[in-house]
Amino acid sequence: MDVLLNPTFWLLATACIIAMRAPMPWPQTTRFGVLSLVVIGVAFDWRASLLMLAIGLAVWLGLHRIGETGAASSGGTSLCLLAVLFAPSGVFVLYKLVQTNGDASGLPYMLLATLSFSYVFLRIIEVIRVVSASRVRLLRPLALVGYLFPFHMLISGPLNVYAHHLKMDDEEWKPLTLVEAAKGVWLVVTGLFLKVVLAEGGRTFIWGTEAIAVESWTDAAMVHAYVLFDFGGYSVMAFGLGRLLGVPTPLNFRRPFLAGSVSEYWRRWHISLGDWVRRNLFTPLQVRLVRRLGSQHAVTVGVLSLVVCFAGVGVWHRFNSRYLVWGIGIGALMALEKMAASVWMRQSWSRQKSLQWAVRVVGVAYTFFVMTAGWMYVWEESTQ
Amino acid sequence: MKWQKREWLLVCGIVVDVTLKLFLIAALIDNSGADFVYRGF
Amino acid sequence: MFPMRTNDKMIFEKLLTVFREVFLDEDLQIDGSTTAQDIPGWDSFVHVTLMVKVEETFGVQFDDDEIGGLADVGELQQLIAGKLG
Incomplete structure (x- = not known):
């Protein structure tokens, strides 16, 4: 069953909002990392949760070593940087090769697909670039897991900004007001509406329960609109959940069919x-x-x-x-x-x-x- | 905090909009036979 | 507008020359609150050219996030002043 129709996911998401908004001594980034591990482990697959912990720790260890040895110019540091860059790149290449040509039913592929590794890879690149080239601090291991695998952005992005994620810890604690909560819920339900009613309702109306076929230009125009509501729907849901959680989540679509170029x-x-x-x-x-x-x-x-x-x-x-x-x-x-x-x-x-x-x-x-x-x-x- | 008219209107509007959307979502889930997986290519 | 110190004034005048050169407009006017929205053609494509010209003019170097993270001309002016010490 798709996660959107899974009550466990929504119950966990609600619990996460309460946990993120409660006044606690734990930094927000670390709290969010732990919560993401729990949600993915319970609502998706506990092995995916273990994998995200392993990937997060590996990236953290590599980058931490660079931070310890100072500027990225010494031999050991350069080697470390290469390792932390090439290991995820290798996994990404294998993942994409299987996605394109291979047998997509193997466990490693399934787990990486559950975690939307294509997006995770881009987040890894961003954190490597920012931490190794700038004076930006490296998050703690569990907090880094939360940046790389934010549970509410896992299905299809959006791609969060590392520098914005860091700022969560600097912000003063504020309770969630009823107006903010109402706006957040409205965004989540609107996203669900875009996905279920406009995307899936439209799809079943046009193609029935058959697979989507792109054979003519009209088909392509309709699929273009379908993907906007499908992908856009998920993105609006993530945006709304992000606002409720207090986790910086970027806007992913803004009326693209009105673009003039x-x-x-x-x-x-x-x-x-x-x-x-x-x-x-x-x-x-x-x-x-x-x-x-x-x-x-x-x-x-x-x-x-x-x-x-x-x-x-x-x-x-x-x-x-x-x-x-x-x-x-x-x-x-x-x-x-x-x-x-x-x-x-x-x-x-x-x-x-x-x-x-x-x-x-x-x-x-x-x-x-x-x-x-x-x-x-x-x-x-x-x-x- | 005392609520202004604007805030009341906003929250009431959201409640009505959310109820309508949830009603349509529930109706479609029951009747469409769609599987609701992500197909974003 | 606050009165500018001599150093700020020098930076501003040099910046104005760079902007006019990059955007090919001798009458272009800027101030601290000017953003990319205010100047036609100031997109990410031209932004890099502008920043490299600024680097060459002032003999400073920006990192990637400084180049991408500026909000307006005022911030650029402050960044240059900070680098010049």
Whole structure:
């Protein structure tokens, strides 16, 4: 049975809200880590809970060693950094290979899938980057488990920010007011409504209880809307639970079908993934390349960084050539849009309101068409 | 803390909205035959 | 607006020159509360170019989170002042 229809999950979630909101001497981050371990162990699988503890401890040990030995320049520290980076990367590659080609019924794969390891991997990368490169402190082991495996964000993200998670401990204790509680419950029920009524109700209305088939452009447009309500529904639920728990949980969708360009679409669809890419890939890569090559090459470097980053996003979804082509295509389109926008902004007539409005309307239609076509290209294979 | 009219309206609106949504959710769970798993590709 | 000290004024004037150069607008005006929303074309793509130009102009270096975490021009000005000591 899906976890959403499992009363144990909701009872545990309610108990967690009470435990997180109670005045206790334990730091919020550690408390949340322990609660996440319990919820996953009881509502999902106790072995998944053990695995998350093992992964969390391994990452913590590696990063703690780096912290102890000081700057990441000594030989031992560099080796440690490599180990803490390569071990999760190896597990991620194996996980994705099994997901794409192999037998997905093996226990290790099932446990990693229960923990949504694709998202966990991105969180590991963020914590490694932030702790090894900045002056940001490393969370305690159980608290780190809570950041890497937040139980309410486990099904499909969103991707929480390490620096925001840390701040939980610095905030003064405040009781949950009735208005805040009502808003949180409203978000959770609205998310459930999006998922059950709009996504699943719509799906069974269109395709019955048969599997979703993407055979025409209309199918793809409908699946696009289905995924928005499905994924968006889970994200709104996580957002609401996060507010009730007092755990920083980012917003993941903001009316993506109103986006006027592919670049804007990625600031509205799966927002936390776009932000993760910006923080951990795009900005660090672009900064280093521009510093090395000089700001006169900034445009070329920007285009290259966009294409590389979105190729990475494509492969992160699935290890197959279609997702790679999709990612490169999205990156290239965004780079083209950027160049077109800079030419457009330099024209004096581009400031006319009526023209801006017309471009907006055309942009919304173009974005929906291009993104649906893109998703169709990759979904065709996954739904066959 | 004394509640203002705005807060009362907000909470009452949320109660009505949540009740309606839960009613629709329950009706669909009973009748659709859907399995409600995540299919986010 | 609070009166600026000489050092702040020097930083602000140099920053204004960098902004005008990056956004190709000789009449561009900024102040402490200017954000990316206020300047057309200031997105993550251009932001890095802007920050590297600022680094070159002031002879300082920012880390990735400083580059990504700025809220407005005022914060950038404070960050530079902090680095210049």
